[in-house]
Amino acid sequence: MAFKQITSPHAHAAQNTSKVMQLVLWATVPGLAALTIQFGWGSLINVVLAVVTAVACEAAILKLRKRPVAFYLQDYSAVVTAVLLGLALPPLAAWWVVVVGSMFSIIIAKQLYGGLGYNPFNPAMVGYVVLLISFPIQMTTWITPLSLLPDGVSHPGIIESLGIVFGGYSPADGVTGATPLDVFKHSSGLVVDQIYESNPLFSQAAFAGVGWEWVNLGFLAGGIVLLATRIFTWHGPVAMLAAIAVMSLLFWDGGSSESPGSPLMHLFSGASMMGAFFILTDPVSSAVSNRGRLIYGALIGVLVYIIRAWGNYPDAVAFAVLIANFAAPFIDNYTLPRTYGHTDRRRATEKEED
Amino acid sequence: MRSTWVTPGGVHPPENKHQSVTMPIGSLPIPEKLLVPLSQHIGAPAKACVKVGTKVLKGQKIADATGAVSVPMHAPTSGTVTAIEDRPIAHSSGMSAPCIEITTDGKDTWIEHKGVVDFEHASPQALTKTIADAGIAGMGGAGFPSAIKLSPGHRRPINTLIINATECEPYITADDSAIRERAAEIITGIGILSHILGNPVNILIGIEDNKPEAIAALEPHVADTGISVVSFPTKYPSGGEKQLIYILTGKELPSGQLPADAGMVCINIGTTYAIKRAVVDGEPLISRVTTMTGNACGINRNYETLIGTPVSHMLAHSEFNEHACSRLVMGGPMMGFSLTSAEVPIVKTTNCILAPSYSEIPDDEPAQACIRCGMCAEACPASLLPQQLFWYSQAEDHDRLEAHNLFDCIECGACSYVCPSNIPLVQYYRSSKGEILKAREEKVKSDHARERFEFHQQRMEQAEKDKEAKRAARREAAEKAKATVAANSGTEKEGTGPVPGSAADIIAAAQARAAAKQVSPEEQQAKFERSIAGAEMRVQMATDKLAETNAKQTEDQKNILNAALEGAKQKLEQAQARLAEHVKKHSEQVK
Incomplete structure (x- = not known):
């Protein structure tokens, strides 16, 4: 009788990486639904286009690298990257914007570094930032939320949307418009109350900004599901949101004309919730320990606020995440947990410094 | 509570x-052959004290303990020793090791044996010796000789005795079923331990709450004994020694320390049963409860299994x-x-044989x-960062x-x-871990080599310097002699210079050479002192090496090192004697 020699442990939990990724994909559904309801078919087209491009790129590069293509595609990581990029891009962006971004995410930001697990930066955010810097006009043209469309104007249908994306047609007047963060960026001179009265984005909002509040709620809901299923721990997201809340409280400035906006507005505008639950929770490029993730999340929150309030861009999650990605290995060196039987935490670099 | x-x-x-707990503990027919490995524990392997052909009785000692950390082996049943050789043993590497094969006679005849019922009146030392002689090593998995844990000479008195009945691994029910059926004997075993350790204040039986039957079986026996049965929520790996200590006491064992350093002793509950049998019944450790489980077997149950039973024998009787x-x-x-x-x-540490089906534990x-x-x-119970360890392990970043x-x-x-x-x-x-330990050993070795080399280098340099100094002295003396000769001849034959080959010249040169060769007494003394320093260094190195290897080396190696040390000491003495003689002679000369 001869038996296989296999290392312990012999039992394994049922969880696997593909399932984790698929769960993340399912959790984006509320956010995607909110985006589609509020801003039309654009986001859905973005997502589909990005997924097709990303999977094709991933397969091509894996083939070039002589890796088993089917095995690696099954981990769904390329799909997750593509979906997140597609959700972040403005709806009805031209097809080549989406394709260039997805290609850059997968080929440059992920596969060139060695593929899944080896990329120091969040691939979706690298793609996003490349697009934002290269094509600022396309990247800052947002769609008007459903309830604020002028009379007689509606979001383009699915056919018309495809025409805009692939045929280069322009959407009808009034279909594009500013976002709440844009409004705050470009309304110096008005006190917050005036902005809230004069701009329908706020005057007709339930609590934070028409359309965007629902999108953020959607991502928040998806994020809570992932938290509950223990896909990630609370440390990163809570630290980021807390940091944004604290910063916007500190600099609220009583709602003067210099005020960058209220905590509620910041928490439920732009990519706050998506960033907190879907971007900074990318474990590959984030800090590893719980304490490290607290610091990492807080750093992102502070950076987001700083760039929003005093930087050149209305939103800043992508930049903040990339900067924090740089800092993650450094954070890791100083945030080791205290091991059983040790009185102190150690530093990762301890032995090298001797 | x-x-x-x-x-x-x-x-x-x-x-x-x-x-595996639907049936009580069963027993297997005695196998035709038993294979008793000489190393079933942590420490030095036992040494066979029987020969091929020796007839042995059940419980008869067949191998002696060697050294301080070791246990003897006993014949699990009566029969004849038919081989003492290397055989494949239960080890993760599948390696072979020395074993004693006993062909059984089926009579199961006990050797004469007697226990001590009133162990309270026996001395702890005597009881510890009984436990050591019974070949008892930790039966929970590590196989550490139990007598060592119980030996006096701890830095602190033992105030907590922890009995590990956690059995947190899935599938295994060896301890669980033993407690259900043998609670009284187990408690007696704990009583023996308590007596040996000087009645610790806390005696805690740690058990997970997924074994209510075992807890219920223990409870009537612990009343008025000072023993507490402490149950806690089931979670793997609560049965790890460090984890259990924390669960029961809230104290963490400092990294690298043993429980005894913190005034605790931790013993597996299966071992306490073996201790009771050894002390009260005089039976050495020759069998244990082993769980046979997994869906590839028709029968899942616990067996009282003779040590040395081939796994195949167990499988054959379990509808495998x-x-x-x-x-x-295993x-x-x-x-x-x-x-x-x-x-x-x-072996003594085998608590379970698991034969799972493909649907139970599929291929990885x-x-x-x-x-x-x-x-x-x-998931890490030690609060490590396994993902980082994995990363650095791949990078071999020690x-x-x-x-x-x-x-x-x-x-x-x-x-x-x-x-x-x-x-x-x-x-x-x-x-x-293996790589790092190897690298550490190599570093020690290379440090030694480097020290030796540096010392050698230093010695050679010094020797070269001395030679150079001598040469210089000789040259100087020769020149002086030449100058003298020249001066002398100058006065005699002015202007012609020294006559080459003149008799006076040759004599002067020879005298100069002799003067140079005649080392001054001071120099002679320095030379002796150097050789003493060298000899002292060698003695020191030999002593160090001996001290370092004392713990782990075999007797032979120790003897070689001892001989080297003796040699070095002798040389030192000789050098010292020579110096003393020289000093004496010199002082006499001076006088």
Whole structure:
């Protein structure tokens, strides 16, 4: 009788990486639904286009690298990257914007570094930032939320949307418009109350900004599901949101004309919730320990606020995440947990410094 | 109700314990041949004290303990020794080791033996010796000789005795069933331990709450004994010694220390039963309860198994279906190791043989990339960062591995269990630990070599310098002589210069050479002192080496080192004697 020699442990939990990724994909559904309801078919087209491009790129590069293509595609990581990029891009962006971004995410930001697990930066955010810097006009043209469309104007249908994306047609007047963060960026001179009265984005909002509040709620809901299923721990997201809340409280400035906006507005505008639950929770490029993730999340929150309030861009999650990605290995060196039987935490670099 | 503490991390794998406790502990027919390995414990292997052909009785000693950390072996039944040779043993590497093969006679005739019923009146030393002579080593898995744990000479008095009845590994029910059926004897065993250790204040039986029958069996026996049965929520790996100590006392054992350093002794509950049998009944450790379980076997139950029983014998009596078996594991599904052959014997630490079907434990999926999701860190009971350890293990970055406390990893496998990418993490850690230990040993060796080389270099340089100094002195003397000769001849034959080959010249040169060769007494003394210094150094090095190797080396090596030390000492004495003689002579000359 001869038996296989296999290392312990012999039992394994049922969880696997593909399932984790698929769960993340399912959790984006509320956010995607909110985006589609509020801003039309654009986001859905973005997502589909990005997924097709990303999977094709991933397969091509894996083939070039002589890796088993089917095995690696099954981990769904390329799909997750593509979906997140597609959700972040403005709806009805031209097809080549989406394709260039997805290609850059997968080929440059992920596969060139060695593929899944080896990329120091969040691939979706690298793609996003490349697009934002290269094509600022396309990247800052947002769609008007459903309830604020002028009379007689509606979001383009699915056919018309495809025409805009692939045929280069322009959407009808009034279909594009500013976002709440844009409004705050470009309304110096008005006190917050005036902005809230004069701009329908706020005057007709339930609590934070028409359309965007629902999108953020959607991502928040998806994020809570992932938290509950223990896909990630609370440390990163809570630290980021807390940091944004604290910063916007500190600099609220009583709602003067210099005020960058209220905590509620910041928490439920732009990519706050998506960033907190879907971007900074990318474990590959984030800090590893719980304490490290607290610091990492807080750093992102502070950076987001700083760039929003005093930087050149209305939103800043992508930049903040990339900067924090740089800092993650450094954070890791100083945030080791205290091991059983040790009185102190150690530093990762301890032995090298001797 | 005593309070308990909660360890970080941990996992909840399916328990699968119910299958093997439906029947009471059974026994197997005596196998035709038993194979008793000489090393079933931590420490030096035992040394066979029987020869091929010797007839042995059940319980007769067949191998002596060697050295301080070792236990003897006994014949599990009566029969004849038919071989003493290397055979494949139960080891994760599938290696072979010396074993004694006994061909059984089926009579199971006991050797004469007698126990001590009133152990309260026996001295702890005598009881400890009985336990040592009975060949008892920790039966929970590590196999550490129990008598050593119980020996006096601890830095602190033992105030806590912890009996480990956790049995946190899935599938295994050896301790559980033993407690259910033998609670009274187990409590007697604990009483013996308590007596040996000077009646510690706290005697705690730690048991997970998934064994209510065992807890109920213990409770009537502990009344008025001062023993507490402490149950706590089931979580793997609560049965790890460090984890259990924390759960029961809220104290962490400082890294690198033993429980005794903290005034505690931790003993597996199966071992307490063996101790009772050894002391009260005078029976050495020749059998143990082993769980036979897994869906590839028709019968799942516990057996009182003779040490040395081939696993195949156990399988043959358990309706084993080889084709349905995905792997054969000795131990549990978390920390057990796979057996490549079923011919290996059951040993003192074998608590379970697991023969799972493919649907129970399928073949491992290929490993995917680590995405540093951190599920491993959440599961780690030692609060390590397994994902970072994995990363640095791949990079062979030993400094980072040590800074991340690799050596505090207890290899429980919780990280690999939860890993969604199916990475065999524990295997990486084991391999890295091995590499680091090897590198440390090599560093010690190379440090020695370097020291030796540097000392040699220094000596050579000094010798060269001395030679140079002598040469210079000689040259100077010769020139002086020449100058004298020249001066002399100058006065005689002005202007012609020294006559080459003149008799006076040759004599002067010879005198100069002799003067140069005649080392001054001071120089002579310095030379002796140098040789003494050299000899002292060698003695020191030999002593160091001996001290260092004392612990782990065999007797032969120790003898060689001792001889080297003696030689060095002799040379030192000789050199000292020469110096003394010289000094005496010189002082006489001066006088």
